[in-house]
Amino acid sequence: MEITVHGTGELTPGQHRAWHEAxxxxxxxxxxxxxxxxxxxxxxxxxxxxxxxxxxDGRDAGFLPYERGPFGIGRAIGLGLSDCxxxxxxxxxxxxxxxLLRACGLSSFEFDHLVCEQRPFEPxxxxxxxxxxxxxxxxxxxxxAWLRGTYPGQAKTTLKKERxxxxxxxxxxxxxxxxxxxxxxxxxRWKSAQYRRTGRxxxxxxxxxxxxxxxxxxxxxxxxxxxxxxxYAGDRPVAAHFGPRSSTVLAAxxxxxxxxxxxxxxxxxxxxxTAEAAARHGVxxxxxxxxxxxxxxxLKTRELRVQEGFLTRPHPMALAHRLWRGPARGLRNTVLxxxxxxxxxxxxxxxxxxxxTRTRDQGHY
Numbered sequence: 218m219e220i221t222v223h224g225t226g227e228l229t230p231g232q233h234r235a236w237h238e239a240x241x242x243x244x245x246x247x248x249x250x251x252x253x254x255x256x257x258x259x260x261x262x263x264x265x266x267x268x269x270x271x272x273x274d275g276r277d278a279g280f281l282p283y284e285r286g287p288f289g290i291g292r293a294i295g296l297g298l299s300d301c302x303x304x305x306x307x308x309x310x311x312x313x314x315x316x317l318l319r320a321c322g323l324s325s326f327e328f329d330h331l332v333c334e335q336r337p338f339e340p341x342x343x344x345x346x347x348x349x350x351x352x353x354x355x356x357x358x359x360x361x362a363w364l365r366g367t368y369p370g371q372a373k374t375t376l377k378k379e380r381x382x383x384x385x386x387x388x389x390x391x392x393x394x395x396x397x398x399x400x401x402x403x404x405x406r407w408k409s410a411q412y413r414r415t416g417r418x419x420x421x422x423x424x425x426x427x428x429x430x431x432x433x434x435x436x437x438x439x440x441x442x443x444x445x446x447x448x449y450a451g452d453r454p455v456a457a458h459f460g461p462r463s464s465t466v467l468a469a470x471x472x473x474x475x476x477x478x479x480x481x482x483x484x485x486x487x488x489x490x491t492a493e494a495a496a497r498h499g500v501x502x503x504x505x506x507x508x509x510x511x512x513x514x515x516l517k518t519r520e521l522r523v524q525e526g527f528l529t530r531p532h533p534m535a536l537a538h539r540l541w542r543g544p545a546r547g548l549r550n551t552v553l554x555x556x557x558x559x560x561x562x563x564x565x566x567x568x569x570x571x572x573x574t575r576t577r578d579q580g581h582y
Contacts, residue, residue: 218271219272225257228257231277235278235280236253236305239279239305242307247464248301249462250300250301250468251302253280256282262428263284263425266294267284269321276307278310280304283326285322290323296328298429303332304335311336315530317528318529323530325530326527327528332524338524338526338528341527345523348505350502350504353492353501353502363493387451391447391448391494392447394444396445400445404457404471408471430471441462441463442463444459444460457473457474458472467502484512491503
C-alpha cells in the first residue's frame, strides 16, 4: 500500500473520478460531506486541508480528507461542521493506521461523525451514537396527500397550522431550490440569532464558515449540490434550510425560521416540506445528523450509527491532545445522553444567551 498526500486542489480529474466511484460503491459513502467537492470547498478556506490517497495495485483505492494543525494534530475535514466522515475507499481496501498517520505527518486524528465499519479505526473509537434519517419516496399526489400517508398521526394538526399561516400572513408557497442570495443571508441571520439566544457558539460569526456556505450554495455537482429551501407566506420568508445533497442523500444542515412566527411551528413545516420535495427530486434519504432532538425522534424512520474517537500513534502530542479533548467531549456526551442533565444545561445556556443578547442590545457588548 502506497500513500500520498495532496492539497485538496491538487487532485487530478482521474482521482476525482476514482473518489466518485468509491462513493458510489457503498450506500454508506453516498453522503455529500464525503465528496471531493466538499473537501475542495473546505480547502479553499482552511489552510491545513489535505487529502491522503491510498494506492493499491496501481489504482487510487481510498481517500481521506483531513485538516492538519500545529504539532501534527489532525482532524476530520470540516470537524464541527461535517455530519459525516470516512476514509472513502473501494470495496475490499484496508489500511494500517500507523502507516496512514505517518504518511499524513500526524500524531493524532480526531473524528466525531465517522461512518461505522471503518474497521482499522475501530480500536480508536470512544463512542457510537445514533444519527436519525428519514427514508423518503415520492407521494402519489400533492403535499397534503404525501403528509397524510407518511405522518398520518400529525398530518391534521400540521396542515391546520399551515392553513392558519396562510390566512394570517399570506399564501403559503415552498421553493425547494431557491437561488436568491438574499434568502441565504436571511437564513444565516436567523441562525446567528438562534445561536445567541440559546447560548451556543455562533458559527456564522466566523467569516470562513460564511464564505464556505456561500460557496457551497453556488455548487452544482452530481455528488455535492448546495440546496437552499425556503418556505414563504406571501412574499415573506417564514423558514429556510440549507444543506448539501448528493444524488440520493440530502444532509439536513442549517434550518432556521422567523421567531416572530413561532406559533405556526415553522421549523417543523420546513422539515416536512423539504423531505417531500427532496423525494420528488430523486433523494432517497434525508440525513438529520447526530443529536438528540425531539423533532428528530418524531421525523425519523430509522437511525444510522456514527462514531467518535482519536486515531493515534505513539507520540507525546497525541497523548496531550487526547488528554485535553477527551474529558470535555466525555462530559458533553454524558449531559446530552441524560435528559435530567440535558434539560438544566439547556436552560442554563438559554439564560446565558438571553443575558448576552440583552447586554449587546443595550450597547455594552
